[in-house]
Amino acid sequence: MxxxxxxxxxxxxxxxxxxARPSMTDEEIKAVAEVLRSGQLAQGPRVEEFERAFAEVAGTEHCVATSSGTTALHLAYEALGADVVLCPAFTFIATASAALHAGADVVFVDIDPETYCMDPEHLEDTLKALKPHLKDTTVVVAPVHLYGHPADMDAINEVAEDHDALVVEDAAQAHGATYKGNPVGSLGHAACFSFYPTKNITTGEGGAVTTDDRELADRIASLRSHGEIERYHHAEIGYNFRMTDIAAAIGLVQLERxxxxxxxxxxxxxxxxxxxxxxxxxxxxxxxxxxxxxxxxxxxxxxxxxxxxxxxxxxxxxxxxxxxxxxxxxxxxxxxxxxxxxxxxxxxxxxxxxxxxxxxxxxxxxxxxxxxxxxxxxxxxxxxxxxxxxxx
Ligand SMILES: Cc1ncc(COP(=O)(O)O)c(C=O)c1O
CATH class of the missing domain: 3.90.1150.10 (Aspartate Aminotransferase, domain 1)
Incomplete structure (x- = not known):
C-alpha cells in the first residue's frame, strides 16, 4: 500500500x-529603474511603445493598453455599445462582471468538455432562444481562450455573424496562442488581454485591447482616460483605466521573452x-x-x-x-x-x-x-x- x-x-x-511564479530577469529590473529615473511614471512613451509591440504580437492594427484585463474588457464592451454579452459560464468572473459594469446584461453559454472553451452549438441554441428579445440590441459574444487553448473561433464567428453579434475575445490567458496559424487577439472585432503576474507575460497589473478597428481603438483610448479628446476636453464620461510607464517597461521586456x-x-x-x-x-x-x-x-x-x-x-x-x-x-x-x-x-x-x-x-x-x-x-x-x- x-x-x-x-x-x-x-x-x-x-x-x-x-x-505560479512570474519569471523576472535583470532586464525587467533595469527597465523599471530607467523609468523611475526618468520622472515619467504614469502613461507615457513606454506605454505607446508597448502598444505598438503588442499589436504586432496579436496581429492587429491597434492596441490600447489598460490598467488590467478587467478594465480592458469593460472598455471593449462599453465602446462597442454592448447591451447583451454572451460568455461561457466556466471562466474567471471578470469576463462577465466587466459586462455588467459596462451596463450590459450577461447570458451564460456552456463549454466544450475537451477544450473548456465556449461550445459553438450551445451558443447557437442560446442565441436562437433569445432571438425575440434581441431586437434593436447590440449583442456581443465573448469566447474565452481558457487555460491558453484557443476557442473554436471559426464556428463561433459564424454563429455570431448569423445573429448580427459582435465578437470580443477574452484572451487574458492566451498571449501568443494561435488558431489555425493566426494569433489570438486578431480573431474577433476586439480582444482583451491581462498582464496579471500569473499570466504568460506580466506587467505587474495591466491589460490591453487589440483591434483592427481604428474608431473603436480611439474610443477605447479616450474612455480609458476620462473621455478626454484633448487636454481637459471631455467628449464623454470615462475612467482612469490607464497603464503606467513602469508597467509598460516591464511588459516590453516580457514581450521580448x-x-x-x-x-x-x-x-x-x-x-x-x-x-x-x-x-x-x-x-x-x-x-x-x-x-x-x-x-x-x-x-x-x-x-x-x-x-x-x-x-x-x-x-x-x-x-x-x-x-x-x-x-x-x-x-x-x-x-x-x-x-x-x-x-x-x-x-x-x-x-x-x-x-x-x-x-x-x-x-x-x-x-x-x-x-x-x-x-x-x-x-x-x-x-x-x-x-x-x-x-x-
Ligand atoms: C479569463 C480571464 N478574463 C479576465 C481576467 C481579468 O484580468 P485582470 O486580473 O488583469 O483584471 C482574467 C485574469 O485574471 C482572466 O483569467
Missing amino acids: VRLAIEGGEPVRDDPIPI LDELNEARRRNARFYLKEMADLEPYISLPVEKPWAEHVYHQFTIRINTEELGVGRDEFAEALRAEGVECAVHYPIPLHKQPALARKGSANVSLPESERAAREVLSIPVHPGLTEEDLEDVVRAVEKVVTGLAERS
Whole structure:
C-alpha cells in the first residue's frame, strides 16, 4: 500500500512547488529603474511603445493598453455599445462582471468538455432562444481562450455573424496562442488581454485591447482616460483605466521573452502528457486540438471522481500534502456565483460547466520549473492516483 503524505507518509517534496511564479530577469529590473529615473511614471512613451509591440504580437492594427484585463474588457464592451454579452459560464468572473459594469446584461453559454472553451452549438441554441428579445440590441459574444487553448473561433464567428453579434475575445490567458496559424487577439472585432503576474507575460497589473478597428481603438483610448479628446476636453464620461510607464517597461521586456516563456510552458506540458498518459482512466489530461497552438497558461487535469472513488477536493488536498501546489480554476460556474445568481441565472442548467467546476485541477506548468520539479510533480500525481485508487 502506498502511504500518502496526507496519512503521515513521507511527502514527495518538503519545499512545495508553487503553482505560479512570474519569471523576472535583470532586464525587467533595469527597465523599471530607467523609468523611475526618468520622472515619467504614469502613461507615457513606454506605454505607446508597448502598444505598438503588442499589436504586432496579436496581429492587429491597434492596441490600447489598460490598467488590467478587467478594465480592458469593460472598455471593449462599453465602446462597442454592448447591451447583451454572451460568455461561457466556466471562466474567471471578470469576463462577465466587466459586462455588467459596462451596463450590459450577461447570458451564460456552456463549454466544450475537451477544450473548456465556449461550445459553438450551445451558443447557437442560446442565441436562437433569445432571438425575440434581441431586437434593436447590440449583442456581443465573448469566447474565452481558457487555460491558453484557443476557442473554436471559426464556428463561433459564424454563429455570431448569423445573429448580427459582435465578437470580443477574452484572451487574458492566451498571449501568443494561435488558431489555425493566426494569433489570438486578431480573431474577433476586439480582444482583451491581462498582464496579471500569473499570466504568460506580466506587467505587474495591466491589460490591453487589440483591434483592427481604428474608431473603436480611439474610443477605447479616450474612455480609458476620462473621455478626454484633448487636454481637459471631455467628449464623454470615462475612467482612469490607464497603464503606467513602469508597467509598460516591464511588459516590453516580457514581450521580448514571450516565445521563450511559452515554449518552456509547452515543453513542460509535453513532459506531463507523456509521463502521465497511463494515469488516464483516473485523470484526464488536457487536449490540444489540431487547429490550436496551446500556450498552457494552466495545465489543467480532470479528476475522474467515479473511477477514482474520491472527490477532486480530496485529491487536491492529498497532492498538496505531497508538496505540489495546485489550484481549482474555477470551483463555481458563473451562473451559480452568488454575485451573479441574483441576476436570475441560478436556475439555468449548464451541465458541462458544472461538471468541469467539480472535476478540474491545475498543476504547476510555469516556466520556472526545473527538471527535478517536473519529475516530482509526476511522481506526486502518480502516488496520489495510486494511493487513492487502492483505497476506493
Ligand atoms: C479569463 C480571464 N478574463 C479576465 C481576467 C481579468 O484580468 P485582470 O486580473 O488583469 O483584471 C482574467 C485574469 O485574471 C482572466 O483569467
